Amino acid sequence: xxxxxxxxxxxxxxxxxxxxxxxxxxxxxxxxxxxxxxxxxxxxxxxxxxxxxxxxxxxxxxxxxxxxxxxxxxxxxxxxxxxxxxxxxxxxxxxxxxxxxxxxxxxxxxxxxxxxxxxxxxxxxxxxxxxxxxxxxxxxxxxxxxxxxxxxxxxxxxxxxxxxxxxxxxxxxxxxxxxxxxxxxxxxxxxxxxxxxxxxxxxxxxxxxxxxxxxxxxxxxxxxxxxxxxxxxxxxxxxxxxxxxxxxxxxxxxxxxxxxxxxxxxxxxxxxxxxxxxxxxxxxxxxxxxxxxxxxxxxxxxxxxxxxxxx
Amino acid sequence: xxxxxxxxxxxxxxxxxxxxxxxxxxxxxxxxxxxxxxxxxxxxxxxxxxxxxxxxxxxxxxxxxxxxxxxxxxxxxxxxxxxxxxxxxxxxxxx
Amino acid sequence: xxxxxxxxxxxxxxxxxxxxxxxxxxxxxxxxxxxxxxxxxxxxxxxxxxxxxxxxxxxxxxxxxxxxxxxxxxxxxxxxxxxxxxxxxxxxxxxxxxxxxxxxxxxxxxxxxxxxxxxxxxxxxxxxxxxxxxxxxxxxxxxxxxxxxxxxxxxxxxxxxxxxxxxxxxxxxxxxxxx
Amino acid sequence: xxxxxxxxxxxxxxxxxxxxxxxxxxxxxxxxxxxxxxxxxxxxxxxxxxxxxxxxxxxxxxxxxxxxxxxxxxxxxxxxxxxxxxxxxxxxxxxxxxxxxxxxxxxxxxxxxxxxxxxxxxxxxxxxxxxxxxxxxxxxxxxxxxxxxxxxxxxxxxxxxxxxxxxxxxxxxxxxxxxxxxxxxxxxxxxxxxxxxxxxxxxxxxxxxxxxxxxxxxxxxxxxxxxxxxxxxxxxxxxxxxxxxxxxxxxxxxxxxxxxxxxxxxxxxxxxxxxxxxxxxxxxxxxxxxxxxxxxxxxxxxxxxxxxxxxxxxxxxxxxxxxxxxxxxxxxxxxxxxxxxxxxxxxxxxxxxxxxxxxxxxxxxxxxxxxxxxxxxxxxxxxxxxxxxxxxx
Numbered sequence: 001x002x003x004x005x006x007x008x009x010x011x012x013x014x015x016x017x018x019x020x021x022x023x024x025x026x027x028x029x030x031x032x033x034x035x036x037x038x039x040x041x042x043x044x045x046x047x048x049x050x051x052x053x054x055x056x057x058x059x060x061x062x063x064x065x066x067x068x069x070x071x072x073x074x075x076x077x078x079x080x081x082x083x084x085x086x087x088x089x090x091x092x093x094x095x096x097x098x099x100x101x102x103x104x105x106x107x108x109x110x111x112x113x114x115x116x117x118x119x120x121x122x123x124x125x126x127x128x129x130x131x132x133x134x135x136x137x138x139x140x141x142x143x144x145x146x147x148x149x150x151x152x153x154x155x156x157x158x159x160x161x162x163x164x165x166x167x168x169x170x171x172x173x174x175x176x177x178x179x180x181x182x183x184x185x186x187x188x189x190x191x192x193x194x195x196x197x198x199x200x201x202x203x204x205x206x207x208x209x210x211x212x213x214x215x216x217x218x219x220x221x222x223x224x225x226x227x228x229x230x231x232x233x234x235x236x237x238x239x240x241x242x243x244x245x246x247x248x249x250x251x252x253x254x255x256x257x258x259x260x261x262x263x264x265x266x267x268x269x270x271x272x273x274x275x276x277x278x279x280x281x282x283x284x285x286x287x288x289x290x291x292x293x294x295x296x297x298x299x300x301x302x303x304x305x306x307x308x309x310x311x
Numbered sequence: 312x313x314x315x316x317x318x319x320x321x322x323x324x325x326x327x328x329x330x331x332x333x334x335x336x337x338x339x340x341x342x343x344x345x346x347x348x349x350x351x352x353x354x355x356x357x358x359x360x361x362x363x364x365x366x367x368x369x370x371x372x373x374x375x376x377x378x379x380x381x382x383x384x385x386x387x388x389x390x391x392x393x394x395x396x397x398x399x400x401x402x403x404x405x406x
Numbered sequence: 407x408x409x410x411x412x413x414x415x416x417x418x419x420x421x422x423x424x425x426x427x428x429x430x431x432x433x434x435x436x437x438x439x440x441x442x443x444x445x446x447x448x449x450x451x452x453x454x455x456x457x458x459x460x461x462x463x464x465x466x467x468x469x470x471x472x473x474x475x476x477x478x479x480x481x482x483x484x485x486x487x488x489x490x491x492x493x494x495x496x497x498x499x500x501x502x503x504x505x506x507x508x509x510x511x512x513x514x515x516x517x518x519x520x521x522x523x524x525x526x527x528x529x530x531x532x533x534x535x536x537x538x539x540x541x542x543x544x545x546x547x548x549x550x551x552x553x554x555x556x557x558x559x560x561x562x563x564x565x566x567x568x569x570x571x572x573x574x575x576x577x578x579x580x581x582x583x584x585x
Numbered sequence: 586x587x588x589x590x591x592x593x594x595x596x597x598x599x600x601x602x603x604x605x606x607x608x609x610x611x612x613x614x615x616x617x618x619x620x621x622x623x624x625x626x627x628x629x630x631x632x633x634x635x636x637x638x639x640x641x642x643x644x645x646x647x648x649x650x651x652x653x654x655x656x657x658x659x660x661x662x663x664x665x666x667x668x669x670x671x672x673x674x675x676x677x678x679x680x681x682x683x684x685x686x687x688x689x690x691x692x693x694x695x696x697x698x699x700x701x702x703x704x705x706x707x708x709x710x711x712x713x714x715x716x717x718x719x720x721x722x723x724x725x726x727x728x729x730x731x732x733x734x735x736x737x738x739x740x741x742x743x744x745x746x747x748x749x750x751x752x753x754x755x756x757x758x759x760x761x762x763x764x765x766x767x768x769x770x771x772x773x774x775x776x777x778x779x780x781x782x783x784x785x786x787x788x789x790x791x792x793x794x795x796x797x798x799x800x801x802x803x804x805x806x807x808x809x810x811x812x813x814x815x816x817x818x819x820x821x822x823x824x825x826x827x828x829x830x831x832x833x834x835x836x837x838x839x840x841x842x843x844x845x846x847x848x849x850x851x852x853x854x855x856x857x858x859x860x861x862x863x864x865x866x867x868x869x870x871x872x873x874x875x876x877x878x879x880x881x882x883x884x885x886x887x888x889x890x891x892x893x894x895x896x897x898x899x900x901x902x903x904x905x906x907x908x909x910x911x912x913x914x915x916x917x918x919x920x921x922x923x924x925x926x927x928x929x930x931x932x933x934x935x936x937x938x939x940x941x942x943x944x945x946x947x948x949x950x951x952x953x954x955x956x957x958x959x960x961x962x963x964x965x966x967x968x969x970x971x972x973x974x975x976x977x978x
Contacts, residue, residue, distance in 0.1 A: 011357065011358045011359065011362050012357075012358055012375065014358075014362065016361075016371045018367050020367070021332040021334060021335055021367055022334070022335060022339065022366055022367045022368055022380070022382070022383035023333075023334030023335050023336065023337040023338065023339060023383060024334055024339075024366070025337075025339065026365065027385075028342065028343075028365070028366075028385035028386060028387035029365060029385075029387035029388070029389060030365050031365070032365070033365040033366065033367070034362070034363055034365060037367065045794050046794035047794060048664075048792050048794065050660065057803070058803050060334070061328065061799050061801075061802035061803055062334075062337075062802070062803050062804075062805065063326060063328065063802045063803060063804035063805070063807075063808045063812075064312055064315040064328050064330075064333060064802075064808065065312070065328070065333050065334040065336065065337045066328040066330070066331065066332065066333050066334055066799035066802060067332065067334040068331065068332065068797065068799050069331040069332045069797055070331075070794065070797045071792040071793065071794055071797045071798060071800070072797070072798075072799045072800065073660065073663055073792070073800045073801055074800070074801035074802065075656055075659050075660070075683065075686055075690070075801055076656065076682060076683060076686060078652070079652060079653060079656035079683070081653075082648065082652070082653035082654075082656035082657045082660070083656045083657065083659060083660035084660060085618075085646055085648070085653070085657045085660065086616065086618060086646065086656065086657030086658055086659065086660025086661035086662075086664070086668075087660040087661060087663065087664045087792065089616050089618075089644035089646050089657070089661055089666075090615060090616050090644070090660065090661035090662075090664035090665065090666035090668075091664055092644055093615040093616055093642070093643060093644045093661075093666055094615060094664070094665060094666060096642065097615060097642055098785075100665075103664075103792070103794070120649060120650060120653070121649070121650075121652070121653050121656065123649065124648055124649030124650070124653055127649070128646065128647065128648075195363070198362055198363075224387075230388075231387040231388060231389070232387055232388030232389055232391065232392040232401070233392065234365075234387070234389055235363055235389055235392065235393050236392060236393075317811070318811075319811040319812070319814040319815045319818075320815070322808075322811055322812060322815055323790075324691055324752065324789075324790065324815070325689065325690050325691040325752075325790070325800070325812075325816075326689070326690075326801070326802060326804055326808075326812045327790055327798050327799065327800055328798060328799035328802055329796075329798050331797045331798070331799075425768055428598055428768045428769075429598040429768065432596070432597070432598035432768075432770040433598070437770055438598070438768075438769070438770065439767055439768065439769050440600075440767055440768035440769075441763075441767050442762070442766050442767075444709070444710070444762055444766065464769075464865075465731075465864075465865030465866070465868055465869055466865055466866045466869050467731075467760075467763050467764075467767075467862040467863065467865050467866050468866055468951050468952055468953040468954075469951050469953070471953060558598075
């Protein structure tokens, strides 16, 4: 473990600067800006961002308006990690050949752009060991195109392509284990983030500055529209995700696991599920087994993480 | 932006937007159905509303007091929901 | 313009032979072009390559149809007479990998033999025929001075491998015989 | 052709792929992002060798796909690097999405394309399917006739693409195997002299945190068409820069480069129009036909995008019949690609030459003198509009 020299202890220590500004057209109550503004505060200049196609990209750069006060690049949907690789390599070459400055390169993608269409580019970038930060903001479906299911959609959730049907009650498959896939690449640092735990989030972002090579963050991004939830409840839902073990907060340094927010008495998963319309059908008696299955899986995953921290 | 060119010859190349943060010209406050009202006497300057506001519509002042920027506030109500002292209340937008 | 067709099997250095000769001709100040005939074949399949050499620029970009010289690197292909003499000019030259005292009937052509098998086993310890066959080609036809072939070889090999191959080239050059 | 090396240049024997790799090295590229595919593999192998042996100071990004190759190239180019990539056929098809973006974002990447047929059936040999398939993507396109041209065009493409008034990526086409794998003599520069012609890239609008910009935003009905019009004009007007750089390089190298090469066209009654390595073969046939008193000429395009339509109208007006040679075909279209373009180009003439579409050499099918003779015979027949050479009937 690295010494926690730069750690903050309270929200007040987070600097009062905004490099992602008002006037963006993300939905009211969206979880993405809470991530972005803190990323831009925690990662120092010189920096450049690459954004995969998705909600954030579309809503923050409607020509001629941009909400970005940092160099920001969008190329396509599936290739944020590849574009970031190119930028990182270019600055490395230019630094060596022409005395340029090396940039902190940050790639951003949603769950669609990371779990599904972008996983090949991500895997390639991780394997090649580029010195960059990749952040997946996971709102658990293709929200930009109208709430279609993705590899990040959890079991049982209703989306427009996995509706709560009378025969198939929501998504029949489990959420892909993205962190495990990333960690299997042997990256120096990977961590989960949650907006309801801002100090934990900020400290992990600061920590990314200490590692050379690919850093990965998996951010829980509340989506009131796609989850059929109240706009004002975004942070509360995020908090419940942690407290019910749906979204464990942990970090992995060179394969070494550490749980960063310990949950001693987890709440039952129903408390989380009932906050969102996408899970409403699970409360019908005939779908009870799905809740039980979700409960079993999150507990097993937590126990697995606890074991991993002891390795 | 009223000053942005409307002639293709004058546009910056490649669709580049060369004014950083130009979305400040786009006021999202009109989206709001309910508006947050701040009671400064109840505020303990914890910065929770500032940190969580998805629209950067809560300004954190030098003395750590806060003010709501209604030009951009979309009225999501996260600030009121999360405020530990109930110093922010959501009320119906009038007019 | 001299047009050459090379015959052999995948893995015997057919393409390499054509490449080396082309480079040697270029170093000799001539214009030359190497055209490989690529298919999906792997080791063992019959393979061809083409070389054109001229004093002028060569503009044409198609496979050699009527070679002046055919080089048969693989001894087994000698039996496929129609295959190796296809399109070969009248009085064309055939250089084959075969013991020089072994009789052969390829009437109408100038046939040269060289025991590339013997040379390669002696010099390289393995049946890799290409260098001794190019040596034989130059010995029989004198189209390019030997020194330029050695220069081309030096680009590809070094140390004892280079030395052994140069010996194979020289022996091919000297031991080739008109049948 | 002078045989001796000079201080400025050296006569060597290289295949087309190696020559292109040397051109990238001599251009002192900063970043190469490429994925191996036959017949381009020798390029990436050779460039890797240069980088791994310290002969070229560049980042070689061994990407996991062509899609990522071009994506990384776009990123690197936006960062201000001189960027090279190379591919063929299926690889180019995988890049397709990003090709439009690379040109619209005005990244002056140079790509070598070892022209290869599209599957299925899978075939690794030459067709111009790939080059044609991306003709509308906003990239400049050049065709090399031989290995020397492939080398020279890569150097010229960097200069053209990086010109501030152009800032548009380029594709240098070289026929798969016929050029990529053929060894020929060519002159390559002594690296010290390259800077005279091709100094380091001076990036325009590159990523700079002190002046942060938004690259690649969303533009809707109010601005999209304006932005596209701007790019359209840039590609159209690139021709002036191309001619200027061709002239400069011609003077500098002593090798003449023009957008269009014409041969025996002054009094030609019949003409063939061709792209790539077949031009040399056809030129030798024109010599033969002229020897028989036949008034035949040849037009070969070094520049394919922007399409040199004005010149072609001038050169081809008054010719009786034109054989347009396509190393590709379309399904259900009004002729193959080059044929369509020549037909469109000539439409505004008062008197139209008769046109024959000659489909030839698909998937590397050898094109020799007997094929050229057949093409000539068809050109003499007013009743034939299209022929698949070698597969008649």
